Amino acid sequence: xxxWEPDARGRLEQAALELYIERGFEQTTVAExxxxxxxxxxxxxxxxxxxxxxxxxxxxxxxxxxxxxLASAPDSAAPIDAVAAALEAAGALLQERRESAWQRQAVxxxxxxxQERELIKLASLASxxxxxxxxxxxxxxxxxxxxxxxxxVFRIAFERWISETSQRDLPQFIRESLDELKAVTAGxxxxxxxxxx
Amino acid sequence: xxxWEPDARGRLEQAALELYIERGFEQTTVAExxxxxxxxxxxxxxxxxxxxxxxxxxxxxxxxxxxxxLASAPDSAAPIDAVAAALEAAGALLQERRESAWQRQAVxxxxxxxQERELIKLASLASxxxxxxxxxxxxxxxxxxxxxxxxxVFRIAFERWISETSQRDLPQFIRESLDELKAVTAGxxxxxxxxxx
Numbered sequence: 001x002x003x004w005e006p007d008a009r010g011r012l013e014q015a016a017l018e019l020y021i022e023r024g025f026e027q028t029t030v031a032e033x034x035x036x037x038x039x040x041x042x043x044x045x046x047x048x049x050x051x052x053x054x055x056x057x058x059x060x061x062x063x064x065x066x067x068x069x070l071a072s073a074p075d076s077a078a079p080i081d082a083v084a085a086a087l088e089a090a091g092a093l094l095q096e097r098r099e100s101a102w103q104r105q106a107v108x109x110x111x112x113x114x115q116e117r118e119l120i121k122l123a124s125l126a127s128x129x130x131x132x133x134x135x136x137x138x139x140x141x142x143x144x145x146x147x148x149x150x151x152x153v154f155r156i157a158f159e160r161w162i163s164e165t166s167q168r169d170l171p172q173f174i175r176e177s178l179d180e181l182k183a184v185t186a187g188x189x190x191x192x193x194x195x196x197x
Numbered sequence: 198x199x200x201w202e203p204d205a206r207g208r209l210e211q212a213a214l215e216l217y218i219e220r221g222f223e224q225t226t227v228a229e230x231x232x233x234x235x236x237x238x239x240x241x242x243x244x245x246x247x248x249x250x251x252x253x254x255x256x257x258x259x260x261x262x263x264x265x266x267l268a269s270a271p272d273s274a275a276p277i278d279a280v281a282a283a284l285e286a287a288g289a290l291l292q293e294r295r296e297s298a299w300q301r302q303a304v305x306x307x308x309x310x311x312q313e314r315e316l317i318k319l320a321s322l323a324s325x326x327x328x329x330x331x332x333x334x335x336x337x338x339x340x341x342x343x344x345x346x347x348x349x350v351f352r353i354a355f356e357r358w359i360s361e362t363s364q365r366d367l368p369q370f371i372r373e374s375l376d377e378l379k380a381v382t383a384g385x386x387x388x389x390x391x392x393x394x
Contacts, residue, residue: 046348119316141353141379145378156338156345181342185382187275 009047011037015104016054025051025111055104056113060122063128065090070132079138083129083150084178091157093168098170105162126151153177208234208243210340213251214300218381222248222308252311256318260325262286267329276335280326280347281375288354288367302359323348350374 015036070085108114130147157173216225246281266283316336354370
């Protein structure tokens, strides 16, 4: 086995996701992941600090991408629309990794500790986006609210995208969820509009 | 020392909050809390499972209160307004405990593990409120978005209430933050309205 392994990271990630789904996250060892990927444990630890990092290594890149997109939005964009545009752009990247995004979500949904980590990741994304909005001259509490509302839209859109079998893509779900949030906060979605039997 | 201690829970909570602030959460022992409260460790454990529960025992009651308030909102109320009214009612209860709410927040802000627990509590509150909205006939994704947006409003209002020295009360901050969210999602808070130098 040569020291340089083509796409070792991708192979390790895929092997890990398969094993986390088959056996559970807790029950899977790094040795098993490396074996399934046809690599050594040493190679695993060149790419990931531990088996949890396989699920979260993308968080930093996602945050950088969102911060960069938001910072370069036109000055004329309303904060919520600038946030939504950044999330849609990130959604387009995730769309290309739908299968592994689905697997990752299934693993996280089955483990309380991983769900906590995911909540922290989302809170951190909201906080980073609020900071960018403040630098763009948006006052508080609008900056915090636009960022938090954006993350709420993203979470709900992501859940629908993951759980639906439709052909709609993630950016489309994000746009729809933003429109729905606008309707909800405008009070246009009262139960009276959808009468119960 | 008699077996029945008047307001033992309140005395233990107050002693714990003081010690967590003075020495840090990690460094404080149950023995020290009991001593400061003039009670025994045995009494502590009759009221709290561990020293973390002193900070989170109210979460269950808060959730029950929010769920009950939301379930009894008038049928005609728009989901976001029903959610906000429930949060305002909860805010009025917290207002009466401002000093201990402030202390609790300072302890949580200083400890990453406690911050995680707080995020989980808020996610759980959002999830419980979304369930009530669904039972009231609100469809998805509106139910989830109204609940998540409500929790975002509550978080931001709570932070402002805790950090400001003004005399405004928490329900007032919640109303203001909701109005601000409505303005933000309506696109009425663009950076252009607040020009940078």
